[in-house]
């Protein structure tokens with residue numbers, strides 16, 4: 001269970017989030033999308049209990065949770081195996097190998113992060129997010145700043161892991177196609193302060209294809225041409 005009710009979140013005098021209510025169903029995948037700087041990361045931090053300085057209430061099971069950020073956050077002086085062991089609860093090297101094998105990356109086990117490409121590091125960060133088989137995963141723009149083929153590969157691997165482990169997922173993105181591709185529901189935010197202006201039920205199975213993504217995108221833009229500016 002994950003339920004948030006934020007009456008108000010401010011930084012000093014400035015209210016960033018106002019009257020936000022979200023609840024997640026079992027194994028649901030939701031995306032949060034909104035204009036640049038509107039408060040998406042702030043909202044994610046509250047949902048993930050990284051920030052409790054707000055007026056409102058968060059109800060969350062004590063399930064295993066994990067995060068994936070825009071940057072890989074790998075520790076440079078530890079090998080990939082050591083980086084993953086550090087996070088792994090059962091410290092089982094064989095399990096780490098199995099996880100890397102899931103995305104055909106077992107050859108990097110003894111490499112150090114600096115010898116990996118940006119895309120490979122991000123793929124290791126993806127595996128790290130799943131290593132303890134969390135029930136709930138928070139992702140903050142995990143596919144940003146990657147070239148197209150690498151981003152596509154990472155997205156496919158991410159879907160494969162979601163299908164295998166079936167966690168609840170909260171994804172923050174600025175990319176509507178990405179949100180449609182992955183999510184059961186999409187929450188669109190306004191700006192100054194951010195509040196939910198549209199909760200879009202995306203009737204999908206997770207094997208979305210590009211044509212369907214384009215259709216849904218057109219449907220949204222026809223009804224709400226300024227939705228990504230935070231206006232409805």
Ligand SMILES: Nc1ncnc2c1ncn2[C@@H]1O[C@H](COP(=O)(O)OP(=O)(O)OP(=O)(O)O)[C@@H](O)[C@H]1O
Nearest residue numbers: 011012016034035036037038039040041042043174
């Ligand atoms: N620690 C902080 N102290 C003061 N202001 C902050 C702090 N963190 C964020 N802000 C401000 O709060 C607002 C929302 O920031 P946030 O990073 O949550 O937005 P965002 O939608 O994730 O941004 P982006 O689209 O650039 O990723 C911005 O105006 C930002 O400058």
